Amino acid sequence: MPVISITNLTKKFNGFTAVDGISLEINEGEVFGLLGPNGAGKTTTISMLATILPPTSGTATLCGHDCATATDEVRKCIGIVFQDQSLDDELTGRENMDMHGRLYGMRDELRKNRMNELLKLVELEQFADKQIKTYSGGMKRRLEIARGLMHHPKILFLDEPTIGLDPQTRRKLWDYIKAVNRDERITIILTTHYMDEADELCDRIAIVDKGKIIALDTPEGHKKSLGGDVASVECSEPEKFAALLGKAKLAKKANVAEGGKVIATVENGGEAVPKIMALAEKNGIAVKSVLVKQPNLEDVFLHYTGREIRDEEAGEKDRMKGAMRMHGRR
Amino acid sequence: MTMELIQPGAIYTLWLREMIRFARSKSRIAGNFTMPFLWLVVMGTGLGASIQSAGGTSYLSFIGPGVIGMSILFSSIFSGVSVIWDRQFGFMKEILVTPVSRVSIVIGKIAGSATISLVNGMVVLLLTLLVGAVPLSTLTAGHMLVALAFMALIASAFVSIGLIIASLLNNTEGFQLIMNLLVMPLFFISGAVFPMDKVPDWMKTISLIDPLMYGVDGLRGILLGASRFPFLLDLAVLGAFCAAMVAIATYTFSKMKATT
Ligand SMILES: Nc1ncnc2c1ncn2[C@@H]1O[C@H](COP(=O)(O)OP(=O)(O)OP(=O)(O)O)[C@@H](O)[C@H]1O
Ligand SMILES: [Mg+2]
Numbered sequence: 065m066p067v068i069s070i071t072n073l074t075k076k077f078n079g080f081t082a083v084d085g086i087s088l089e090i091n092e093g094e095v096f097g098l099l100g101p102n103g104a105g106k107t108t109t110i111s112m113l114a115t116i117l118p119p120t121s122g123t124a125t126l127c128g129h130d131c132a133t134a135t136d137e138v139r140k141c142i143g144i145v146f147q148d149q150s151l152d153d154e155l156t157g158r159e160n161m162d163m164h165g166r167l168y169g170m171r172d173e174l175r176k177n178r179m180n181e182l183l184k185l186v187e188l189e190q191f192a193d194k195q196i197k198t199y200s201g202g203m204k205r206r207l208e209i210a211r212g213l214m215h216h217p218k219i220l221f222l223d224e225p226t227i228g229l230d231p232q233t234r235r236k237l238w239d240y241i242k243a244v245n246r247d248e249r250i251t252i253i254l255t256t257h258y259m260d261e262a263d264e265l266c267d268r269i270a271i272v273d274k275g276k277i278i279a280l281d282t283p284e285g286h287k288k289s290l291g292g293d294v295a296s297v298e299c300s301e302p303e304k305f306a307a308l309l310g311k312a313k314l315a316k317k318a319n320v321a322e323g324g325k326v327i328a329t330v331e332n333g334g335e336a337v338p339k340i341m342a343l344a345e346k347n348g349i350a351v352k353s354v355l356v357k358q359p360n361l362e363d364v365f366l367h368y369t370g371r372e373i374r375d376e377e378a379g380e381k382d383r384m385k386g387a388m389r390m391h392g393r394r
Numbered sequence: 395m396t397m398e399l400i401q402p403g404a405i406y407t408l409w410l411r412e413m414i415r416f417a418r419s420k421s422r423i424a425g426n427f428t429m430p431f432l433w434l435v436v437m438g439t440g441l442g443a444s445i446q447s448a449g450g451t452s453y454l455s456f457i458g459p460g461v462i463g464m465s466i467l468f469s470s471i472f473s474g475v476s477v478i479w480d481r482q483f484g485f486m487k488e489i490l491v492t493p494v495s496r497v498s499i500v501i502g503k504i505a506g507s508a509t510i511s512l513v514n515g516m517v518v519l520l521l522t523l524l525v526g527a528v529p530l531s532t533l534t535a536g537h538m539l540v541a542l543a544f545m546a547l548i549a550s551a552f553v554s555i556g557l558i559i560a561s562l563l564n565n566t567e568g569f570q571l572i573m574n575l576l577v578m579p580l581f582f583i584s585g586a587v588f589p590m591d592k593v594p595d596w597m598k599t600i601s602l603i604d605p606l607m608y609g610v611d612g613l614r615g616i617l618l619g620a621s622r623f624p625f626l627l628d629l630a631v632l633g634a635f636c637a638a639m640v641a642i643a644t645y646t647f648s649k650m651k652a653t654t
Contacts, residue, residue: 114491139493150484154415166407167492195418 067092072122082108084275097266098255105275106255143217153197168215182210202233222254259361293333297326298352404494405502412506430465430518458527459613460586466515473507474556496648511549541616548609554639561650
């Protein structure tokens with residue numbers, strides 16, 4: 065049963081279309097990912113669903129309530145962790161969570177129990193009574209997730225939950241997210257532009273670019289959609305060999321990647337290796353290595369958009385956001 | 395849409411947050427008392443030495459209620475405008491995405507900020523009593539209660555003005571401009587620090603549209619027993635003004651965007 069139904073959802077900012085007629089259904093208990101580069105419209109989409117921005121056109125219902133007209137009902141059934149920090153730095157972790165519970169009308173006893181339960185989940189019990197301004201970026205993120213879960217939402221939005229965090233902290237956050245989805249049956253919608261994150265967490269992934277969904281499938285489905293494996297060949301004369309691979313119908317598509325390797329989409333990786341070797345020998349090309357692997361989401365994104373998901377500029381922006389999160393505010 | 399507009403639990407929560415933040419901001423507390431202290435002790439004594447009498451009382455007594463009004467004005471506008479910071483640092487989003495009505499959020503914010511201003515005003519009142527600006531001998535507990543209630547009214551009115559400004563502005567750069575264009579004129583024209591009986595007519599007339607004038611005049615009526623207008627007139631004008639400001643603040647706030 066879909067817990068979220070979105071029909072032609074569109075958002076324009078002074079004529080600029082940030083979200084362009086998105087339609088999809090998200091099922092109860094699902095972990096759904098919006099994967100896309102900077103500026104794809106992920107945050108704008110979430111903001112409309114979470115009643116922060118009114119849609120320009122189109123509709124979305126969450127738990128049966130329209131996000132544009134039944135805002136209070138929608139707000140009661142969702143929790144959200146914003147892309148940018150939204151904690152009160154002067155308050156302690158516990159105070160931030162307690163305030164949240166109070167604003168949702170939770171009774172004292174319930175609030176206290178829930179708070180302890182969640183602080184334990186995100187392993188912040190020892191820091192609960194310290195002010196947020198003493199927290200690290202990862203601790204703040206964990207507390208925000210715990211806070212978003214305080215009022216037992218049916219749907220949890222996570223906007224770039226691990227942006228700017230170190231690999232270890234990211235793994236921890238992934239574990240919490242999985243636990244919440246598994247133990248509390250909460251539907252999770254997360255945005256990310258990390259391929260590994262989408263792959264690891266999501267039941268289904270919508271690849272978004274320029275406000276549109278360009279592909280929607282399970283992670284496996286996305287990879288299969290390329291119809292084969294990816295062979296990466298290190299050799300002399302890569303340009304020439306890429307062309308040869310295409311001509312010999314060994315590869316559906318062969319490009320020379322940045323490192324000078326030939327990246328080719330082949331039907332069956334195992335069988336392709338000897339054929340590749342034979343072709344190289346016949347044409348006097350020296351092969352140093354052949355690596356055959358299943359396509360990852362990066363390859364999928366490249367396939368659909370012709371671009372890599374993270375360009376230089378985006379990487380820079382990321383680091384800045386991460387740094388800001390680390391240094392906190394004020 | 396079935397939610398009731400006034401949600402006491404939520405209002406209390408938002409009030410509580412302001413209290414906790416206030417209690418933790420030591421620099422803000424100290425800063426709030428520097429100006430009133432300088433006015434009372436330095437100006438009151440210094441200028442008081444040359445100005446023998448202002449409207450029948452000593453200059454020090456005269457500016458006592460004026461300095462209380464001033465401190466309430468400054469701290470109220472400042473707290474109201476702090477909504478800009480909440481928006482900039484993202485906390486406003488967290489509040490706006492809860493099922494709390496916009497009306498309750500505004501009331502909670504006004505209640506919290508006005509309480510802080512009132513506490514400031516009370517400390518300055520204490521200071522005026524200590525330096526002998528306001529004669530304790532003629533004041534009853536009743537006077538004190540009326541004075542506190544009246545101070546709360548002044549605070550609510552100016553906190554609302556701060557909120558209106560905050561919901562219309564989307565950055566903190568305009569803040570200095572507001573201080574210079576609005577707060578300072580309100581303070582000077584109110585007759586907080588000089589009597590209105592000897593000034594030119596044009597100034598007398600302008601002062602009639604300054605809400606702080608009624609606030610300070612009302613405080614003089616209660617605390618000194620001497621004022622330009624009858625206390626009930628001051629109360630009526632300030633009460634009506636405050637109600638209008640709260641209404642406008644509620645309106646502009648509910649139209650405000652969650653982020654800058
Ligand atoms: N309030 C706004 N006014 C004008 N344009 C906006 C506004 N908010 C977003 N945009 C634009 O809409 C587009 C989508 O922005 P959005 O924040 O949704 O992207 P995103 O996918 O979340 O990107 P990121 O990975 O950087 O968070 C961007 O081009 C952005 O500049
Ligand atoms: Mg975003």
